[in-house]
Amino acid sequence: MKLFANFLLAALMGVAASASLAADDHAAAPAAAPAAAKPAKPDPAKGDAVFNSAAQACASCHNADGNSAIAANPKLAQQHPEYILKQLQDFKSGKRKSPIMQPLAAKLSDEDMRNIAWFVGSKKVKTGFSKEKDLVALGEKIYRGGIADRQIPACAGCHSPNGAGMPAQYPRLGGQHAEYTVAQLVAFRDNVRQNSAPMTGVAAKLNDREIKAVADYIAGLR
Numbered sequence: 212m213k214l215f216a217n218f219l220l221a222a223l224m225g226v227a228a229s230a231s232l233a234a235d236d237h238a239a240a241p242a243a244a245p246a247a248a249k250p251a252k253p254d255p256a257k258g259d260a261v262f263n264s265a266a267q268a269c270a271s272c273h274n275a276d277g278n279s280a281i282a283a284n285p286k287l288a289q290q291h292p293e294y295i296l297k298q299l300q301d302f303k304s305g306k307r308k309s310p311i312m313q314p315l316a317a318k319l320s321d322e323d324m325r326n327i328a329w330f331v332g333s334k335k336v337k338t339g340f341s342k343e344k345d346l347v348a349l350g351e352k353i354y355r356g357g358i359a360d361r362q363i364p365a366c367a368g369c370h371s372p373n374g375a376g377m378p379a380q381y382p383r384l385g386g387q388h389a390e391y392t393v394a395q396l397v398a399f400r401d402n403v404r405q406n407s408a409p410m411t412g413v414a415a416k417l418n419d420r421e422i423k424a425v426a427d428y429i430a431g432l433r
Contacts, residue, residue: 251322253292258330261323267315269327277331282390292325292332293379298406299324307406338386341431343423350428353421363416366425369409374432385432392426 262269262277273279277288287295301307302316303324319327341347352358355372357365366384370376374385384392398404399414400422414422 250325253325253329255326255330255333258323258326258328261319262327262330267318269315272311273331276334278334278337279388282388283394284388285391286336286387287331288334289336290332290383291376291378292328294376294382295328295332296324297379299328301406307404336383336386338433339388339430341427342389343427346420346424346427347431349421350424350426353417353425354428358416358421361416363413366429374429384429387429389423389426389430392429393422396422396426 261267263275272281272284273287277286277290279286298307299316299319302309302312303319305313316324341350343350353363354366357363357368369381370384371381374383374387376383395404396410396414396417397419399407399410400417402411405411417425
């Protein structure tokens with residue numbers, strides 16, 4: 212009888228020990244990570260307030276509705292919001308260099324950038340026109356068909372035949388200031404602008420005359 216009692220006591224102690232270990236294991240298990248918060252829905256009205264605020268002064272370079280009247284500054288109106296957001300993020304991180312845009316973007320929160328992008332993207336672009344009559348045919352040829360013997364692809368393949376672009380990776384080009392487009396193509400070609408490997412590869416194969424021609428043709432697209 213004493214032997215049975217000892218056996219029963221040992222068994223009970225073993226069960227208690229197992230329960231204690233299970234409880235310890237449960238307590239030691241890491242808590243499930245909280246789900247990542249989704250970005251707030253863009254608010255164009257708030258974007259308008261930031262874009263046209265004196266603190267940011269975006270409108271002084273790009274106009275109140277994103278239709279820049281200064282040829283050196285890009286038109287932002289009707290641009291794909293996702294593309295604008297990426298450029299602002301690249302300016303803030305330093306991936307895209309600009310002594311003007313980097314300090315301005317540095318002051319913006321992710322929410323500010325998103326709201327600005329959707330604000331200017333909602334505005335209708337004021338299209339321009341081509342000025343270089345002697346180059347427009349060359350510009351059209353490159354834009355629509357590329358230059359096959361130098362393996363230069365048609366711009367229309369990514370930016371669409373009318374320059375509307377393809378959201379969200381490929382920006383709208385139609386109606387953009389020719390001077391600004393020239394500056395960006397040269398920056399890509401000279402490896403000054405480094406936030407698009409495809410554009411660096413394409414621009415590297417273009418000479419100054421071809422860049423000027425395609426930029427002028429783009430200015431007249433609508």
